[in-house]
Amino acid sequence: MAELADGPRPQECPGSSSAQAGRAAACQGCPNQGICAAGAAAPDPAEAAALRARLRAVRHAVLVLSGKGGVGKSTFSALLALGLAADQAKQVALLDIDICGPSIPRMMGLDGEQVHQSGSGWSPVYVEENLGVMSVGFLLSSPDDAVIWRGPKKNGLIKQFLRDVDWGEVDYLIIDTPPGTSDEHLSIVQYLGAAHVAGAVIVTTPQEVSLQDVRKEINFCHKVKLPIIGVVENMSGFICPKCKNESQIFPPTTGGAEKMCQNLNVSLLGKVPLDPQIGKSCDKGQSFLSEAPDSPATSSYRNIIQRIQEYCDQRNFQEEKIIYERNKNVVHV
Amino acid sequence: MEEVARERSNLAGVRHILLVLSGKGGVGKSTISTELALSLRHSGKKVGILDVDLCGPSIPRMFRVQDNSVHQCDSGWVPVFVDQDKSISLMSIGFLLENPDDAVVWRGPKKNALIKQFVADVAWGDLDFLIVDTPPGTSDEHISTVEALRPYQLLGAILVTTPQAVSVGDVRRELTFCKKMNLRVLGIVENMSGFVCPHCSECTNIFSKGGGEELAKHAGVPFLGCVPLDPQLSQSLEEGRDFIQEFPKSSAFPALAHIAQQILDGTSQQSS
Numbered sequence: 001m002a003e004l005a006d007g008p009r010p011q012e013c014p015g016s017s018s019a020q021a022g023r024a025a026a027c028q029g030c031p032n033q034g035i036c037a038a039g040a041a042a043p044d045p046a047e048a049a050a051l052r053a054r055l056r057a058v059r060h061a062v063l064v065l066s067g068k069g070g071v072g073k074s075t076f077s078a079l080l081a082l083g084l085a086a087d088q089a090k091q092v093a094l095l096d097i098d099i100c101g102p103s104i105p106r107m108m109g110l111d112g113e114q115v116h117q118s119g120s121g122w123s124p125v126y127v128e129e130n131l132g133v134m135s136v137g138f139l140l141s142s143p144d145d146a147v148i149w150r151g152p153k154k155n156g157l158i159k160q161f162l163r164d165v166d167w168g169e170v171d172y173l174i175i176d177t178p179p180g181t182s183d184e185h186l187s188i189v190q191y192l193g194a195a196h197v198a199g200a201v202i203v204t205t206p207q208e209v210s211l212q213d214v215r216k217e218i219n220f221c222h223k224v225k226l227p228i229i230g231v232v233e234n235m236s237g238f239i240c241p242k243c244k245n246e247s248q249i250f251p252p253t254t255g256g257a258e259k260m261c262q263n264l265n266v267s268l269l270g271k272v273p274l275d276p277q278i279g280k281s282c283d284k285g286q287s288f289l290s291e292a293p294d295s296p297a298t299s300s301y302r303n304i305i306q307r308i309q310e311y312c313d314q315r316n317f318q319e320e321k322i323i324y325e326r327n328k329n330v331v332h333v
Numbered sequence: 334m335e336e337v338a339r340e341r342s343n344l345a346g347v348r349h350i351l352l353v354l355s356g357k358g359g360v361g362k363s364t365i366s367t368e369l370a371l372s373l374r375h376s377g378k379k380v381g382i383l384d385v386d387l388c389g390p391s392i393p394r395m396f397r398v399q400d401n402s403v404h405q406c407d408s409g410w411v412p413v414f415v416d417q418d419k420s421i422s423l424m425s426i427g428f429l430l431e432n433p434d435d436a437v438v439w440r441g442p443k444k445n446a447l448i449k450q451f452v453a454d455v456a457w458g459d460l461d462f463l464i465v466d467t468p469p470g471t472s473d474e475h476i477s478t479v480e481a482l483r484p485y486q487l488l489g490a491i492l493v494t495t496p497q498a499v500s501v502g503d504v505r506r507e508l509t510f511c512k513k514m515n516l517r518v519l520g521i522v523e524n525m526s527g528f529v530c531p532h533c534s535e536c537t538n539i540f541s542k543g544g545g546e547e548l549a550k551h552a553g554v555p556f557l558g559c560v561p562l563d564p565q566l567s568q569s570l571e572e573g574r575d576f577i578q579e580f581p582k583s584s585a586f587p588a589l590a591h592i593a594q595q596i597l598d599g600t601s602q603q604s605s
Contacts (some may be wrong), residue, residue: 067366067389067436068359068470070495100470101356101503143502146356146509148471179358179469180388181436182444205359208571213389216436223438242534249562253571276539283498283541 005052048194051163055195058093060312061173062229063188063200065221068215069179071205072234072272074103075282076301077176080201082287086130090171093124095161097188098178099154100147105137109285113138121166125290134165151183158187172312179213181220189224196319198312199227204260205235206252211260216278218264229311230269232304233257238274248276250302270304272297343409343451344485346459347381351519352478352490354511358469360495361392361524361560364465364570365465365592369491371577372593374420378461381412384425384453385478386468387444388437394409395425397573409454414433424455448474452481461595469503472509479514488600489517491557491592495525496544504545508552515568519599520555521545522592528562529584557595560588 003172015245021027032232055061064077074096081094089118096104105125113125115138124132136147136157149157167173173195178184204214221228225229233256237246254260261268275297281288289298344350353366363386370380384392393399400415403424412422426437426447426461431577457463465482468474490511494504504521511518523545528534539562549556560566563585569576580586 044409069389070360070500071358100472101358101506103499103503106499106502144505144509146471146506147512148476148510150473150476176467181438182388183440183473186438186440205431207567209363209391209394210359212394212433213391215434216389219434220436220438223436238528238537238539240530240533240535241537242535243530245530245532247528247531247564249528249539249564249567251564251568251571274539276537276541279497279499279540319524 011153020154030133047159047163051159051191052194054163054165054167054191057168058173058195059316060171061175061192061195062198062308062312063175063177063192064203065177065185065200065217065227066179066203067181067215067217067220068204068210071179071203071210072100072232073179074107074230075278075288076201076203076234077174078104078107078282079287079289079301080171080305080308081131081133082127082289083172083302084172084174084309085128088130090130091169091306092131093167093170094131094133094176096133096137097158097161097163097174097184098176099136099149099157099184101178102137103282104133104135104176106285107282108133110138111143111285115139118166121164122160123166132159132167154183155187158184159191161294162191163168181216184222186224189226197226198315199229201229201308202231202266203234204231204235204257205250206237206248206256207250208254210250211254211257214257215260215264218266228266229308230267231257231261232269233271235274241276260299269307270300272300272304305323342485343454343456343572347457347463348486349488350460350463350465350482350486351488351596352465352467352482352516353492354467354475354490354495354507355469356471356505356507357494357500358508360469360492361522362469363395363466364566365491365493365522365524365560366464367392367395367570368566368576368589369593369596370421370462370464371575372590373421373462373597376593376597378597379403379420379459381422381424381457381460381463383455383463384423384427385448385451385465385474386445387426387439387474389468390425390427392423392425392466395570395573396421398423399427399433401428403559405506406456408456410456412455412457420507422457422460424451430497444473445477448477449481452478471507475510476514479516487516488603489519491519491596492521492554493524494521494545494548495540496523496538497541498544499585500540501544502550504548505552508548508554518552518554519596520557521549521552522557523559525562526559531564555595559587560585560592 085092396415404411412424415421487588565583
């Protein structure tokens with residue numbers, strides 16, 4: 001793929017992979033018009049085929065998104081993967097595409113692990129037999145190493161994570177993302193075009209400063225036609241361990257995720273209270289779900305995980321029904 | 334050549350520029366930027382904030398000026414003033430969006446172009462401090478901002494973290510970024526450090542404790558202080574109120590005032 005020149009892109013850019021690339025009215029005057037018109041920026045067919053072949057083995061891809069940082073995307077991704085992998089019969093993959101701030105290795109207790117090369121690509125790092133993990137963190141040699149990369153390099157690595165990692169047959173691929181609506185997000189959605197994408201889980205905290213970014217993320221999902229499974233409200237209230245009274249540390253001054261979900265017509269999957277044990281477990285790389293099985297936060301996480309599972313099953317059922325109906329028609333004709 | 338460009342530039346009247354950085358999101362970069370601006374104003378300084386978080390701008394809301402828009406003048410874009418005295422001025426992509434919920438779905442090159450424009454075309458006038466609030470990470474926005482600001486009075490960077498290891502790990506990487514970019518680290522702030530229950534006064538370390546201080550020691554950079562979790566602070570930011578003016582008795586106030594004082598001391602030492 002040709003490298004695009006650094007410079008502003010036209011407002012109504014049709015996208016470098018579109019048939020209109022370099023030919024639309026908006027392309028006039030764009031520094032990349034020549035490259036796009038020649039088709040050099042479009043995905044290489046052989047590469048696209050390799051990506052498709054690898055992603056065919058994924059039954060449900062779930063993206064964990066948020067416009068805001070530090071709301072608990074990685075914590076939720078890690079617990080979702082662990083929760084789904086509790087069923088031994090399911091194969092789960094957890095992919096961390098936060099290239100500049102990978103948190104997944106530590107949260108999964110895999111700090112310092114390295115990726116191994118095998119005949120069929122990079123091998124993920126396995127936490128359990130049925131739970132494989134991949135992150136840029138496994139490619140760094142020291143905890144001080146910074147990944148100071150602009151967009152194109154990040155996109156290249158994300159593509160490699162999807163194409164070159166030997167995930168095997170996977171029931172659930174959970175993808176943890178960085179905050180925002182930029183390179184990583186556009187690329188993952190584009191590359192996952194060939195996969196069975198169940199949809200996105202959006203994580204937020206209750207205060208408006210966070211919700212205003214999350215509304216942008218929801219608009220992003222609509223723009224790129226990514227189904228939204230639902231919203232998780234994290235850090236929702238704190239119960240003092242001493243006096244058992246509740247405080248709103250991040251006050252829902254505009255009605256929190258509940259009101260936002262009503263207004264935007266998306267489902268609220270649940271609210272998870274702040275529990276100091278969550279951060280501690282993440283730091284130690286232990287599963288909060290098994291460390292604190294009786295915490296209200298655990299039961300809330302478990303409910304949410306179950307709802308996501310049901311969403312995926314339902315979707316599966318509908319897809320099978322469509323295939324069945326199609327076959328039935330074929331027989332009748 | 335560079336000298337001439339600097340003389341004529343919109344940043345010619347800005348005495349000190351400081352960056353607020355963190356590898357991790359949601360640790361309080363915008364909160365620290367906002368409170369630092371308010372504290373510096375309290376000491377009689379003129380302050381500007383440039384918000385280069387293009388996908389998730391928080392600064393307009395924190396000053397409750399999110400409905401304002403940017404106007405043009407002969408020397409460029411006029412920043413948004415938060416008060417009659419024009420003691421704090423802001424520039425953010427939030428002022429350029431038609432609808433506040435519009436997603437800015439841009440790849441790197443477009444973000445870089447806007448950052449260059451923000452640095453070149455905003456008519457800040459005379460400022461004592463320009464605080465640059467950044468998104469999390471070490472990518473396009475950060476490289477472009479540091480490169481664009483390099484010819485000017487770049488004082489250095491304040492790094493914000495929360496105490497837990499997951500966050501400190503990302504800030505360690507940000508320190509490497511500063512080193513590689515030759516950016517002076519003014520110090521580390523540990524935010525969300527302990528929560529005092531308003532009912533029983535018991536302090537709980539929700540996101541653990543001490544990680545920021547330890548990192549500062551480990552990296553040999555100044556530690557600027559711990560800011561506790563304070564619902565009055567989050568409430569003020571939600572409502573766009575002046576926390577420094579209204580809550581001098583709250584638990585976060587002394588910590589924030591102390592950080593601002595250290596920045597002021599640093600600059601007066603530098604000029605003397």
